[in-house]
Amino acid sequence: MDPRLRALSIAIAVVLAVFVVNAVRSRKLREEYSFLWLLIAGALLLIAAWDTPLFLLTRALGGVLPVNILFFAGLVFLVVVSLFYAIRISELNNQVKELAQELALLRFRVERRDKER
């Protein structure tokens, strides 16, 4: 691997890891969501430092260039992540609905009680 590419990969991995850890530290990101991104930073670092597995994998899958395998893996990862988020959003939608219904019903009861007083 070209040293410049290697340096860039390591830099991106480190910045990503620092950013994620900092987001968790300042409570902007919950621990359970940080896991995937730290995993990606780790994988990037590993490939930059030691690219033999990437070349082996490329040969095993019949790829022409290792970078193709990287792009492919990245694409698959992004699809999986967006699906995961779509599921989370649906769950949150349901929770918001339940809360809003409960709130509406409780507000009715409170207003009625206030009127009776």
Next chain:
Amino acid sequence: MATAPGLVVIPAYNEAERVGRVVEEVCRHAPELDLLVVDDCSNDATREVARKSGAMVVSHPINLGDGAARQTGFKFARTRGYRRVVTLDGDAQHDPRSIPDLLAPLDRGEADLVVGTRFGNNQEGARYRAPLGRRLGMLLFSRLASALTARRITDTTSGFRAMNERALALFCTNWFPQTFPDADLLLIAHRAGLRIVEVPAIFREDLSGRSIHSGITPVYYVFKMCLSIFVTMLRRRPQSEEVESNGP
């Protein structure tokens, strides 16, 4: 059980011009029933108009859609001990004169869920006219629902329904579809062991010409309904103890 207290649930979104008339008509034709308008976070005066006309009003803090508004009404009914609920749309499409017809099968103990159908009566001005595409869609889903529930269902999209406690318990759970609870709802009710009966009801033309089924919505509607029916068939049947325990 003819004296069981009943509640009329009217989901309404931006219906300030018509909801007052609906409430007034229900009071005139079904004075023994209580009346709840579920205001789905309208931008207009729906809430005030409904309250002024004498209905109880529950207001969503955010817009949740028609299905959720109906379910809020069901949850209200359950927590307050109503044993029968009638739903009708806030746009005056459903004629409250048909309410006794919808409640009759419940009172006779012949049904758990009664659907008012716009087909099957010949009263003047009550026959339903719709664009060809919508008629085809309605035909498709009524055939599908009839086949899957093994009974004749002519009107799957009717929001004019009456139900007893058993149906109410099921509809308060997350089995109740959040958007367009139509053919899939009937299928879910059937699979839960509820008895569904259709009775003719009086429908009026949509007075404004405006409909929820416009723009991209018909395409999504067909997709949603097919998918929903498909996954409902994949799920195991609603269990009665699960329905009971998931109540409010």
